[in-house]
Amino acid sequence: MKQSKESLQKKLADLEKPYVAFLCEQFAGWRGFADATQRLIEGKEVSPKECPESYLHEFRMLKEVLAMDATGSFDWNNPVLRESFAHMAASPFYRLWGKTIAQTALRLAKEAGIETLVEIGAGRGHMTGIMLDHMKADGCSLPLVVTDAAPAVLEPLKKLAADHPQNPMRTLQWDITQPPPQALLDAVRRPCLIYERASIMYSNIPAIENLASVADIVVFGDMFNYTGDLYAYDSISEKIGGKPLFYSQIRPLMEKHFSGHFFFDLRAQEALGYPSTTILIGWR
Numbered sequence: 001m002k003q004s005k006e007s008l009q010k011k012l013a014d015l016e017k018p019y020v021a022f023l024c025e026q027f028a029g030w031r032g033f034a035d036a037t038q039r040l041i042e043g044k045e046v047s048p049k050e051c052p053e054s055y056l057h058e059f060r061m062l063k064e065v066l067a068m069d070a071t072g073s074f075d076w077n078n079p080v081l082r083e084s085f086a087h088m089a090a091s092p093f094y095r096l097w098g099k100t101i102a103q104t105a106l107r108l109a110k111e112a113g114i115e116t117l118v119e120i121g122a123g124r125g126h127m128t129g130i131m132l133d134h135m136k137a138d139g140c141s142l143p144l145v146v147t148d149a150a151p152a153v154l155e156p157l158k159k160l161a162a163d164h165p166q167n168p169m170r171t172l173q174w175d176i177t178q179p180p181p182q183a184l185l186d187a188v189r190r191p192c193l194i195y196e197r198a199s200i201m202y203s204n205i206p207a208i209e210n211l212a213s214v215a216d217i218v219v220f221g222d223m224f225n226y227t228g229d230l231y232a233y234d235s236i237s238e239k240i241g242g243k244p245l246f247y248s249q250i251r252p253l254m255e256k257h258f259s260g261h262f263f264f265d266l267r268a269q270e271a272l273g274y275p276s277t278t279i280l281i282g283w284r
Contacts, residue, residue: 001112001191001217001283005262008281011111012104016264019100023268023278026054026093030274033059037232040066057087062236069239089126097278098130098197101221104264104279105131105195106138108217112283114142115189118214120176121199122148125157127221131195132164141166145187147174176200176207180214191216191284198222202241205249212257212282220280224250226263227275250280258282 009016029052036051040063051059061084068074075081088094109117122128128146135144144167148154154171161169172184176199194215200207200222211218225234225246234244254261261282263269269277 001108003111003260003283005260008108008260008283009262012107012264015100015103015107016267019096019279020265020268020271022093022096023265023274024271027268027272027274028052029054030272034231034233037062037236041232041235054093057084057091058233060084062233065236065239074239089124094126095130097221098127099134100264101127101195101197101219101279102131102134104281105193105217105219106134106140108219108281108283109140109142109193112191112193112217114191114193114217116187116192117142117144118184118188118192118194119144119146120174120194120196120211121202122146122153122157122171123199124153125160127197128157128160132160132167132169135167136164141168143187143189144169145184146171147176147184149173149175176203176210179210184214188214193217193219195219196221201243201245204243205245205253208250208253209257212253215282216284218258218280218282220282221278222280223276223278224263224280225275226266226269226277229275231275247277254280254282257284259284 032052033055036046036059039046048056048059061081064078064080119128119131146157146169151173157171170187172187174181174184192215194211200220222245225244228246228248230244261280263277264279264281265277
């Protein structure tokens with residue numbers, strides 16, 4: 001795709017503006033959240049009332065993670081964790097995040113003549129459902145390949161495919177810490193666009209090399225650490241597998257495999273001094 005960063009930013013400006021405005025409101029209290037989680041990790045008692053409201057469910061979850069870690073008995077079925085994850089998946093931020101990833105991916109796909117869409121880390125299928133809904137609304141019938149590292153995760157997604165017969169969708173197993181399997185390579189027609197939401201942070205940074213071996217365009221939705229600064233909430237998140245994604249380590253990989261890249265929501269990071277950005281776009 002022979003486009004400059006400035007040209008692509010102009011074409012996505014109507015999506016970027018409301019997204020950045022929302023982030024500036026949603027993450028405005030991030031320093032208060034960082035302070036509250038720092039006191040948690042120091043073993044101090046912190047009331048939920050001391051945490052900014054937009055971070056309340058995440059605060060409750062991280063507090064419970066610390067409590068379980070202290071006893072050496074971690075349980076993914078813990079009701080606080082399950083409720084918190086369910087709330088986050090249905091929260092206004094996650095809904096807008098998914099919608100923006102889907103709209104951005106589809107607009108770039110149309111611009112570049114993409115032949116195949118690939119989703120990474122399907123999980124419970126929230127992002128898959130969002131993408132299928134937007135494909136239907138846009139009249140897009142591109143082949144969609146939905147992947148996850150766990151085969152059991154992919155089985156329930158067949159119902160989504162049945163509910164969207166106009167979209168040729170298939171599921172394939174892919175642990176992105178490994179090179180793409182032959183079945184996936186056989187399923188992909190190039191040029192290909194890969195998108196994801198909150199999956200690389202539960203994998204590793206080198207996985208980007210494996211994704212880049214398949215993709216001509218990427219729309220990564222993850223918490224990318226832009227500044228290099230870490231806070232207590234990062235340390236607690238690591239206890240449940242969330243790894244910091246430092247841009248200083250990601251940048252060489254993006255420059256190696258793509259002709260250009262940029263953070264879609266960098267204006268929000270700059271406005272708030274927030275350590276992270278949430279959408280990274282790259283193209284060959």
